[in-house]
Amino acid sequence: MKKIDYIKEINRLKKEKKAVILAHYYQRPEVQDIADYKGDSLALSRIAATTDARMIVFCGVHFMAETAKILSPDKKVLLPVKEAGCPMADMVTDMSLKKYKEENPDVTIVCYVNSTANVKALSDVCVTSGNAEKVVSQYKGKKLMYVPDKNLGTYLKEKFDLNMNVWNGFCCIHNEVTVKEVQNAKESYPDAQLIVHPECQLEIVKMADFVGSTGQLLNYVKKSNCNEFIIGTENGIIHQMKRACPNKKFYLLTDNLACYDMKLTTLKDVYDALQQEKNIIEVKDDIQENALKALEKMFEYTDN
Numbered sequence: 001m002k003k004i005d006y007i008k009e010i011n012r013l014k015k016e017k018k019a020v021i022l023a024h025y026y027q028r029p030e031v032q033d034i035a036d037y038k039g040d041s042l043a044l045s046r047i048a049a050t051t052d053a054r055m056i057v058f059c060g061v062h063f064m065a066e067t068a069k070i071l072s073p074d075k076k077v078l079l080p081v082k083e084a085g086c087p088m089a090d091m092v093t094d095m096s097l098k099k100y101k102e103e104n105p106d107v108t109i110v111c112y113v114n115s116t117a118n119v120k121a122l123s124d125v126c127v128t129s130g131n132a133e134k135v136v137s138q139y140k141g142k143k144l145m146y147v148p149d150k151n152l153g154t155y156l157k158e159k160f161d162l163n164m165n166v167w168n169g170f171c172c173i174h175n176e177v178t179v180k181e182v183q184n185a186k187e188s189y190p191d192a193q194l195i196v197h198p199e200c201q202l203e204i205v206k207m208a209d210f211v212g213s214t215g216q217l218l219n220y221v222k223k224s225n226c227n228e229f230i231i232g233t234e235n236g237i238i239h240q241m242k243r244a245c246p247n248k249k250f251y252l253l254t255d256n257l258a259c260y261d262m263k264l265t266t267l268k269d270v271y272d273a274l275q276q277e278k279n280i281i282e283v284k285d286d287i288q289e290n291a292l293k294a295l296e297k298m299f300e301y302t303d304n
């Protein structure tokens with residue numbers, strides 16, 4: 001059987017079908033390399049909202065492709081691997097949030113973008129790790145519930161002294177990082193700065209020199225005068241860091257910082273999805289309309 005040159009074929013199909021390929025920084029290096037745009041969830045959602053492509057192939061996890069569909073409902077959005085999900089996003093269900101809202105009608109629901117469309121549709125405003133600080137600081141003094149990430153929520157609550165409760169969700173990759181592991185890494189690399197994602201637990205975040213979304217971490221290493229970094233987020237980002245700063249050194253905080261779901265997508269999956277136009281993301285009209293309102297509210301605070 002003739003071997004398929006996936007890179008060549010993906011590039012051909014992309015033009016033929018007027019498709020744009022978006023890849024999150026946690027994707028496999030070869031998948032990031034084939035993408036038209038790579039970014040964190042905030043940057044990719046902005047591209048999804050504004051692209052004039054006919055089709056979006058979203059190399060990431062389900063909530064990201066779903067967010068693209070909410071923002072661009074007239075486009076065909078494909079998720080190359082339909083099973084690629086985010087366990088954290090499933091830690092709050094629309095049923096449980098509906099019940100919470102019934103019991104707490106005066107509480108404003110702030111929803112991390114790592115959530116389902118149904119949960120976004122029940123929320124007042126969305127945030128991503130790249131703009132959460134800017135968005136929640138607008139809600140000082142209000143009664144808030146933050147879903148689903150307890151770690152990012154607790155970080156925000158403490159930093160801005162918010163009247164906020166946090167849901168009990170977490171990222172099973174970032175949440176696992178321990179103080180001992182940080183101490184060991186700092187001992188092994190005494191000249192390196194520690195930079196972490198806010199999905200790590202607060203005690204880890206407090207030990208860091210910088211905290212930010214994946215895009216913010218990448219910008220930080222580009223601008224910093226420091227030459228060595230301990231990376232407290234998923235290993236995929238190191239591909240872009242090395243590319244941007246070939247003379248700097250990057251050490252992954254622990255070997256466990258690998259997101260199983262993010263790594264499911266291969267070049268073959270991207271090719272198959274494009275060729276067969278399969279794994280189309282659908283969002284019901286009423287859910288799309290309400291979820292869009294929560295996302296637009298987020299952009300209102302961050303873009304003005």
Ligand code: 13P
Pocket residue numbers: 039040041042114128129130171197199212213214215
């Ligand atoms: P970003 O907002 O930095 O893209 O992070 C998304 C994510 O899933 C982190 O685990």
Ligand code: SF4
Pocket residue numbers: 061085086087088089114171172173174199234259260261262
């Ligand atoms: Fe979800 Fe964590 Fe994977 Fe991000 S790294 S997609 S939060 S499981």
